[in-house]
Amino acid sequence: MDIIIREMNKFDCLRCKDLTLQMGYHDNLADFDKRFSLINKLPHHHLVVAESLVDKTVVAWMHLEIRYLLVSSFKVEISALMVDEKMRGLGIGKKFLAYAENWTKNCGFKDIFLYSKLMREDAHNFYIKCGYLNLKDEKMFTKNLEKNVMQDLKAIYESKLDSKIENIKIQ
Numbered sequence: 156m157d158i159i160i161r162e163m164n165k166f167d168c169l170r171c172k173d174l175t176l177q178m179g180y181h182d183n184l185a186d187f188d189k190r191f192s193l194i195n196k197l198p199h200h201h202l203v204v205a206e207s208l209v210d211k212t213v214v215a216w217m218h219l220e221i222r223y224l225l226v227s228s229f230k231v232e233i234s235a236l237m238v239d240e241k242m243r244g245l246g247i248g249k250k251f252l253a254y255a256e257n258w259t260k261n262c263g264f265k266d267i268f269l270y271s272k273l274m275r276e277d278a279h280n281f282y283i284k285c286g287y288l289n290l291k292d293e294k295m296f297t298k299n300l301e302k303n304v305m306q307d308l309k310a311i312y313e314s315k316l317d318s319k320i321e322n323i324k325i326q
């Protein structure tokens with residue numbers, strides 16, 4: 156399948172939201188566009204789509220994020236990766252991983268990782284096929300505090316993060 160991988164823009168949001176629905180994520184998708192506007196400004200995040208060269212349809216999207224951790228070296232997380240269910244098995248996921256790995260190296264980091272739900276066995280097989288190791292199975296804990304943090308986050312990020320990703324070269 157001939158595709159180009161390019162940065163996501165606001166006109167892609169509706170389509171990316173549809174692809175996300177295919178994965179069974181129904182919660183909070185109403186705020187997808189707002190979250191895109193915020194995340195897209197953050198220099199340590201990178202959002203991309205795969206666009207078909209045949210008809211310009213967006214067939215997949217991916218979210219990469221530099222994780223600044225005190226307990227280990229800085230690394231890149233693949234926070235989301237989803238391919239249209241009609242386009243799976245055509246090599247798009249593999250091209251995305253190659254892109255993600257190049258982005259990681261270009262940012263100056265040597266490790267890339269992701270979390271995947273236990274039930275997503277197909278995805279696990281895909282990652283193993285592409286050379287990824289399953290290091291551990293973890294539990295996730297959460298608590299709903301009934302506060303919308305979007306505005307707080309916007310203020311924090313806009314005041315602190317005005318540097319460009321190209322300038323970040325810390326391991």
Ligand SMILES: CC(C)(COP(=O)(O)OP(=O)(O)OC[C@H]1O[C@@H](n2cnc3c(N)ncnc32)[C@H](O)[C@@H]1OP(=O)(O)O)[C@@H](O)C(=O)NCCC(=O)NCCS
Pocket residue numbers: 178236237238239242243244245246247248249250269270271272275276277278280281284285
């Ligand atoms: C998992 C996913 C991203 C894979 O993308 P894809 O475009 O279908 O995968 P590709 O066609 O690039 O496959 C790359 C390689 O992995 C293999 N592969 C893909 N899916 C596989 C599976 N379920 N089992 C075993 N191997 C698999 C392919 O055979 C191919 O091998 P090859 O290089 O020898 O030809 C895609 O299926 C998807 O979006 N799934 C639903 C969303 C999801 O689970 N995302 C991950 C959340 S963590």
